[in-house]
Amino acid sequence: MCSVDGERGNWTSREVFEQIVSLLDRLGEEDLNSVPAESMGDDQIALQRIGNRVQAEGLRRLRRFDGGEGYAPSGALSARAWLRWRLNLTTTAASERVAMSRKLVALPKTEQALADGDISYRHATLIAETASQLGDKFEAHAETILVDVAKEVCPWRLQRAIWHLKHCLDSDGVLSDANKAHGRRFLQLSQTLDGVYRIDGWLDAEGGAVLNSALNSVMGPRLADDDRSATERRADAAVELARRQLDGGQLPEVGGQKPHLAVSVEMATLSKEPGSMAAELEWSQPILAETARRLACDAAITPIIDGEADHTSRVVPGSTRRALIARDKGCRFPGCDCPPAWTDAHHVKHWADGGPTTLDNLILLCRRHHRLVHEEGWTLELAQDRDLVAIPP
Numbered sequence: 261m262c263s264v265d266g267e268r269g270n271w272t273s274r275e276v277f278e279q280i281v282s283l284l285d286r287l288g289e290e291d292l293n294s295v296p297a298e299s300m301g302d303d304q305i306a307l308q309r310i311g312n313r314v315q316a317e318g319l320r321r322l323r324r325f326d327g328g329e330g331y332a333p334s335g336a337l338s339a340r341a342w343l344r345w346r347l348n349l350t351t352t353a354a355s356e357r358v359a360m361s362r363k364l365v366a367l368p369k370t371e372q373a374l375a376d377g378d379i380s381y382r383h384a385t386l387i388a389e390t391a392s393q394l395g396d397k398f399e400a401h402a403e404t405i406l407v408d409v410a411k412e413v414c415p416w417r418l419q420r421a422i423w424h425l426k427h428c429l430d431s432d433g434v435l436s437d438a439n440k441a442h443g444r445r446f447l448q449l450s451q452t453l454d455g456v457y458r459i460d461g462w463l464d465a466e467g468g469a470v471l472n473s474a475l476n477s478v479m480g481p482r483l484a485d486d487d488r489s490a491t492e493r494r495a496d497a498a499v500e501l502a503r504r505q506l507d508g509g510q511l512p513e514v515g516g517q518k519p520h521l522a523v524s525v526e527m528a529t530l531s532k533e534p535g536s537m538a539a540e541l542e543w544s545q546p547i548l549a550e551t552a553r554r555l556a557c558d559a560a561i562t563p564i565i566d567g568e569a570d571h572t573s574r575v576v577p578g579s580t581r582r583a584l585i586a587r588d589k590g591c592r593f594p595g596c597d598c599p600p601a602w603t604d605a606h607h608v609k610h611w612a613d614g615g616p617t618t619l620d621n622l623i624l625l626c627r628r629h630h631r632l633v634h635e636e637g638w639t640l641e642l643a644q645d646r647d648l649v650a651i652p653p
């Protein structure tokens with residue numbers, strides 16, 4: 261009888277595969293509760309190395325399969341097509357694997373390091389890609405350097421070493437890569453039907469680093485009571501970055517006006533009268549009454565009340581703000597140490613409810629805590645020593 265994969269004879273592999281499978285079965289049967297948890301670390305290392313060796317052996321056998329057209333009897337037209345069919349790989353994965361098995365012929369040190377378990381398949385593909393990209397400029401000692409680095413670091417760091425190596429061996433190529441990367445930059449800011457914005461983009465290395473350091477600086481170190489995820493903190497930092505630019509007044513004018521955000525709101529909405537209209541942010545986006553109250557709280561965003569821009573009444577006068585900064589020294593929310601520049605002046609009793617814009621009715625709150633107090637329903641109470649106590653809703 262002849263199977264589509266060709267008859268399997270008594271080669272070493274048949275016996276070895278049976279042994280490997282039965283050894284894996286034995287591992288799977290081990291009761292891990294009776295093994296010290298710390299020994300699992302050594303197991304992770306051992307299994308990772310075995311996995312690397314299995315990958316190397318797989319590539320070595322794939323090369324023979326590919327070169328000897330071992331796929332032909334099954335009717336497949338190429339090793340790639342066979343891999344897609346029998347291993348359920350994607351076209352990309354199948355192509356990459358066949359290409360790797362071929363490329364490793366010219367990269368004996370890489371193949372050996374993978375076969376020894378010292379580097380992973382991902383490391384090997386990075387080295388192989390580099391060799392293809394550099395062509396004649398990729399010398400034997402370059403492979404030695406990269407394999408030595410790959411044994412010590414993760415693929416991401418290896419990629420950086422590769423970048424440095426390319427810079428030495430092929431600076432023109434690096435320049436053209438950088439220009440291609442720059443050419444792929446884009447930033448999409450689109451609004452969904454329910455008003456939420458979605459950001460999608462691609463920046464070159466420099467642009468990404470500039471944005472990243474600005475965001476990190478705005479984010480600052482994470483506070484103990486901050487339960488936001490890293491991505492939530494980054495989203496808040498991006499908005500804060502833009503807000504500071506708008507507040508700073510250094511941005512160029514648009515249509516003869518300094519760019520700013522206006523909120524249109526009826527007085528009835530601000531004083532939370534039942535049945536009042538929603539407030540609207542620029543471009544007619546409805547926002548919550550409570551959000552409008554927060555935005556109007558510091559009057560940092562010009563409220564358009566009942567159709568008229570309100571520039572005067574509730575703006576915290578410079579002298580009051582200076583006194584407020586001297587007194588509060590930053591966000592007053594318990595445990596927060598946000599500096600004054602990142603805070604709003606919050607009316608403890610909102611001016612729409614008749615609260616005065618005077619020092620004893622104002623406290624500094626950072627944007628996050630200001631939102632917590634307005635939209636998320638936290639209340640702040642003054643303790644006897646003038647410390648604030650925050651009470652969750």
Ligand SMILES: [Zn+2]
Nearest residue numbers: 554557606607
């Ligand atoms: Zn407020």
Ligand SMILES: [Zn+2]
Nearest residue numbers: 591596626629
């Ligand atoms: Zn705060």
